[in-house]
Amino acid sequence: MLDETYTHVLVAYDGSTDAKKALVKAINIAKRNDAALTVAYVVDLRSPHLFADKPGKITELAEEHAKEMQNEIEEKLKEAKFSNYQLRIEKGNPKTVITYDLIDEVSADIVVCGSNGIDSYDHLVIGSTSENIVRYSTVDVLVVK
Numbered sequence: 001m002l003d004e005t006y007t008h009v010l011v012a013y014d015g016s017t018d019a020k021k022a023l024v025k026a027i028n029i030a031k032r033n034d035a036a037l038t039v040a041y042v043v044d045l046r047s048p049h050l051f052a053d054k055p056g057k058i059t060e061l062a063e064e065h066a067k068e069m070q071n072e073i074e075e076k077l078k079e080a081k082f083s084n085y086q087l088r089i090e091k092g093n094p095k096t097v098i099t100y101d102l103i104d105e106v107s108a109d110i111v112v113c114g115s116n117g118i119d120s121y122d123h124l125v126i127g128s129t130s131e132n133i134v135r136y137s138t139v140d141v142l143v144v145k
Contacts (some may be wrong), residue, residue, distance in 0.1 A: 006033045006140075010108035012098050012129065013041045015069055018114025023073065026112040029081045029142075037085040038106045039077075041069045042094035062091070079128040095132040103139055110140040 011026035023039065030037040038045045043062045077085055086106070090097050103111060113130045124141045134141050 006035045006110045007028075008036045008038065008106055008108045008110075009033075010038045010064065010106055010111045011045055011083040012094065012111065012133065013039050013073060014094070014114075014129075015041075016116065017043075018116050018144060020076070021095065022112045023076055024080070024115040025142065025144050027077065027082050029036075029110065029112065031082060032082065035084075036106075037074050037087060038084065038088055038102070038108065039071060039075065040088045040090065040102050041066060042090045042092055042097045044094055045091065046093075054141045058118060064120070074075075098129070099133050099136045103137060104131055108139055109138055110142060111141045112144060115143050115145045 006018055006029060009030045010027050013023055026037060027041075029035070042060070043059055043066050045062055063123065070087060070089060073087060088106075090102070097126075098111065098113075111133055113133055115130055116128065130141075130143050134143060
């Protein structure tokens with residue numbers, strides 16, 4: 001019989017509606033499995049939807065946006081009364097940071113992500129982050145719709 005319990009859940013978060021659903025699902029999976037949870041928000045400095053309409057330096061805007069995401073995530077975890085987590089705010093391409101770096105770094109055995117992220121233009125041009133995770137992940141992946 002296969003071991004169907006998870007010890008470390010990694011969830012990709014970008015603030016989108018599907019990512020919010022994925023966070024709730026990931027928290028519930030972690031609770032049911034008595035597992036640790038890592039919530040990863042990857043700041044993609046190439047994302048025009050985050051920075052194009054705001055004056056200022058991209059780095060400062062990215063840090064401000066990351067703080068907003070951190071507050072959102074921590075509020076959801078507090079509401080769920082879940083404390084066995086770590087929050088990772090990284091810079092780079094979410095597709096590669098999550099798939100090739102974080103899975104191994106945190107020893108995740110499942111990745112949870114939303115089916116559609118916040119940047120639909122990026123999806124049209126080079127494919128979605130969730131699609132990349134499903135294709136190249138070395139562990140189970142749950143895509144939340």
